[in-house]
Amino acid sequence: MITKQQILDALSHVEEPDLKKDLVTLNMIENIEILPNKIKFDVVLTTPACPLKGHIEHACRNAIALFISKEVEVEINMTARVRAVENAQLKNIKNIILVSSGKGGVGKSTVAANLALALANSGASTGLLDADIYGPSVPIMFGLDGARPESTQTADGKTKIVPIEKFGLKLLSIGFFTDPNQPIPWRGPMATSAIKQLFNDTDWGDLDYLVVDMPPGTGDIHITVAQQYPIAGALIVTTPQQVALADTIKGMAMYQMEGVQVPILGIVENMAYFTPAELPDNRYYIFGKDGGKRLAEQNEVPFLGEIPLLKSVADAGDNGFPIALDKEDPVTQSFEEIAGRVAQELSILAATV
Amino acid sequence: MITKQQILDALSHVEEPDLKKDLVTLNMIENIEILPNKIKFDVVLTTPACPLKGHIEHACRNAIALFISKEVEVEINMTARVRAVENAQLKNIKNIILVSSGKGGVGKSTVAANLALALANSGASTGLLDADIYGPSVPIMFGLDGARPESTQTADGKTKIVPIEKFGLKLLSIGFFTDPNQPIPWRGPMATSAIKQLFNDTDWGDLDYLVVDMPPGTGDIHITVAQQYPIAGALIVTTPQQVALADTIKGMAMYQMEGVQVPILGIVENMAYFTPAELPDNRYYIFGKDGGKRLAEQNEVPFLGEIPLLKSVADAGDNGFPIALDKEDPVTQSFEEIAGRVAQELSILAATV
Numbered sequence: 051m052i053t054k055q056q057i058l059d060a061l062s063h064v065e066e067p068d069l070k071k072d073l074v075t076l077n078m079i080e081n082i083e084i085l086p087n088k089i090k091f092d093v094v095l096t097t098p099a100c101p102l103k104g105h106i107e108h109a110c111r112n113a114i115a116l117f118i119s120k121e122v123e124v125e126i127n128m129t130a131r132v133r134a135v136e137n138a139q140l141k142n143i144k145n146i147i148l149v150s151s152g153k154g155g156v157g158k159s160t161v162a163a164n165l166a167l168a169l170a171n172s173g174a175s176t177g178l179l180d181a182d183i184y185g186p187s188v189p190i191m192f193g194l195d196g197a198r199p200e201s202t203q204t205a206d207g208k209t210k211i212v213p214i215e216k217f218g219l220k221l222l223s224i225g226f227f228t229d230p231n232q233p234i235p236w237r238g239p240m241a242t243s244a245i246k247q248l249f250n251d252t253d254w255g256d257l258d259y260l261v262v263d264m265p266p267g268t269g270d271i272h273i274t275v276a277q278q279y280p281i282a283g284a285l286i287v288t289t290p291q292q293v294a295l296a297d298t299i300k301g302m303a304m305y306q307m308e309g310v311q312v313p314i315l316g317i318v319e320n321m322a323y324f325t326p327a328e329l330p331d332n333r334y335y336i337f338g339k340d341g342g343k344r345l346a347e348q349n350e351v352p353f354l355g356e357i358p359l360l361k362s363v364a365d366a367g368d369n370g371f372p373i374a375l376d377k378e379d380p381v382t383q384s385f386e387e388i389a390g391r392v393a394q395e396l397s398i399l400a401a402t403v
Numbered sequence: 404m405i406t407k408q409q410i411l412d413a414l415s416h417v418e419e420p421d422l423k424k425d426l427v428t429l430n431m432i433e434n435i436e437i438l439p440n441k442i443k444f445d446v447v448l449t450t451p452a453c454p455l456k457g458h459i460e461h462a463c464r465n466a467i468a469l470f471i472s473k474e475v476e477v478e479i480n481m482t483a484r485v486r487a488v489e490n491a492q493l494k495n496i497k498n499i500i501l502v503s504s505g506k507g508g509v510g511k512s513t514v515a516a517n518l519a520l521a522l523a524n525s526g527a528s529t530g531l532l533d534a535d536i537y538g539p540s541v542p543i544m545f546g547l548d549g550a551r552p553e554s555t556q557t558a559d560g561k562t563k564i565v566p567i568e569k570f571g572l573k574l575l576s577i578g579f580f581t582d583p584n585q586p587i588p589w590r591g592p593m594a595t596s597a598i599k600q601l602f603n604d605t606d607w608g609d610l611d612y613l614v615v616d617m618p619p620g621t622g623d624i625h626i627t628v629a630q631q632y633p634i635a636g637a638l639i640v641t642t643p644q645q646v647a648l649a650d651t652i653k654g655m656a657m658y659q660m661e662g663v664q665v666p667i668l669g670i671v672e673n674m675a676y677f678t679p680a681e682l683p684d685n686r687y688y689i690f691g692k693d694g695g696k697r698l699a700e701q702n703e704v705p706f707l708g709e710i711p712l713l714k715s716v717a718d719a720g721d722n723g724f725p726i727a728l729d730k731e732d733p734v735t736q737s738f739e740e741i742a743g744r745v746a747q748e749l750s751i752l753a754a755t756v
Contacts, residue, residue: 154507184620267537292721368645
């Protein structure tokens with residue numbers, strides 16, 4: 051008869067590659083069941099978007115075969131419980147991810163929306179907060195033009211905004227509260243107070259990830275958000291163009307300033323190249339080549355991936371169906387990989403804090 | 404013998420097409436000289452960038468032939484004196500033109516730089532003020548990374564910044580005063596005070612046009628600039644993408660608000676289409692087709708032209724030589740046309756104020 055201890059001993063030989071410790075030490079093994087000729091257990095990963103899921107499952111099976119028996123049937127339930135970055139103020143939200151860019155128009159909102167969808171598709175409960183107070187994109191990108199969130203009364207009598215649910219995401223945008231044809235010429239303090247409401251006065255429920263689409267640049271909203279909320283990390287979007295990279299460096303430096311100190315999860319290069327349908331082998335590097343990749347190397351931050359300049363991606367945003375909803379599109383795979391990398395970086399950060 | 408009065412009578416039949424009045428009423432005829440078999444005079448246009456220059460000269464010759472004689476030789480000196488929009492505060496600057504966009508990354512800085520160059524090339528004294536305080540582009544676009552403007556003492560004992568002169572333009576950028584690798588996380592009031600210095604504490608000299616590259620969006624700097632300075636008009640840059648157009652509508656609405664009221668000179672559509680060198684007849688409308696043109700029609704503002712998405716334009720900006728320096732490039736002609744249209748709109752506004 052196999053014992054629980056034998057199973058734990060065997061699995062203590064399996065290392066979580068990112069966290070550099072074994073699964074038993076990391077308390078990742080749960081619900082061990084021993085049946086006549088079968089054993090069952092759960093592996094509780096740090097994120098459902100873990101790109102190493104298959105690798106870890108395989109390593110567990112090998113460990114049982116090697117240290118216990120090749121004959122026993124092994125049923126592994128790969129599950130996940132997202133670990134929280136220290137977070138007292140918004141304690142139902144485990145990880146707040148800022149999607150940021152030094153320069154506007156680099157596709158920050160496209161990356162934020164599709165990253166959030168990819169995280170949600172992996173099984174994580176995910177929200178998307180559109181904090182681009184001067185140019186909110188979520189209403190158009192999710193086909194929610196003119197939508198107005200409802201409000202609810204919490205148990206302690208507070209009125210809270212209810213995010214709009216669509217495509218498996220909890221969505222909130224400053225654009226839901228304004229006339230799309232009217233400008234928001236808010237001076238700094240007004241913008242700051244609006245953004246605080248979207249964070250604090252919203253019934254976000256329990257979230258593994260809250261992806262925040264930040265305004266471009268380095269202004270009031272960045273200082274407020276970075277100083278007042280426990281941010282798990284920032285993902286930086288850039289195009290390969292020199293003038294965009296210059297602003298990106300500034301954007302990253304801001305997050306590394308004293309009193310701000312938001313970890314940089316990595317750089318995504320958008321509009322990397324264009325490929326016409328008639329010339330599928332040609333890549334036109336309209337904005338230059340590998341600018342984002344080089345920037346990541348120079349600043350020793352992870353390069354999370356590149357997204358080509360595609361009419362399908364632009365159209366998808368305009369039409370209210372972000373590209374990551376189309377599981378067949380190769381760009382969706384790119385976003386899934388980016389989501390995996392982001393989730394991985396966050397798991398490492400949560401484990402090392 | 405021909406008299407001055409005959410010449411003025413003849414030219415009073417020539418109408419300035421934009422201003423809808425004749426050249427004599429508009430005081431555009433100067434320095435009339437009558438020689439034995441030749442007459443000479445100046446036509447003083449409202450802008451050297453006037454796209455109707457050839458048309459007006461031709462009409463003058465016709466009027467002399469028709470009302471005086473076909474035999475007399477006519478020498479016309481087409482010149483220009485740019486008329487000022489009412490402007491007490493910065494009285495050496497005749498026209499302040501804001502180049503603005505609701506959304507960032509649409510090529511606002513590219514349009515501002517090349518518009519300024521096209522105006523200067525037409526013979527107008529022109530300055531370019533890079534007010535994009537969070538992401539200044541002028542240092543890179545003009546190959547002036549690390550440049551620092553000098554200061555001078557004016558007659559009344561004030562210290563003033565001296566703009567840097569390059570390619571026939573007077574240039575000033577917030578980027579000349581900051582470390583390109585450091586962020587500028589200024590809250591609203593600091594940004595506002597910085598921008599005021601660039602306008603007020605600078606020895607701009609006499610300028611026909613000061614082109615201002617505004618930050619994207621609708622924030623503190625826009626309110627300050629629009630309320631505190633006599634703005635001749637704003638040129639709006641957009642891409643054809645729906646999410647960009649949505650922000651553009653907001654940007655235009657801001658300029659039309661009470662207490663702001665900046666005239667919209669028109670819309671420029673950037674990144675209109677891509678044409679690969681191998682398929683010169685193909686136009687790929689990556690961001691959608693005619694979005695800027697339709698927006699101009701819907702809002703009854705002039706559509707000033709479209710600029711294709713070109714590697715040469717992007718590279719030129721990155722390399723420190725804006726594309727309008729290359730007189731052979733077809734895009735330069737597009738920018739010259741846009742400059743002509745802008746100068747024309749400003750002449751009309753100055754005449755009707």
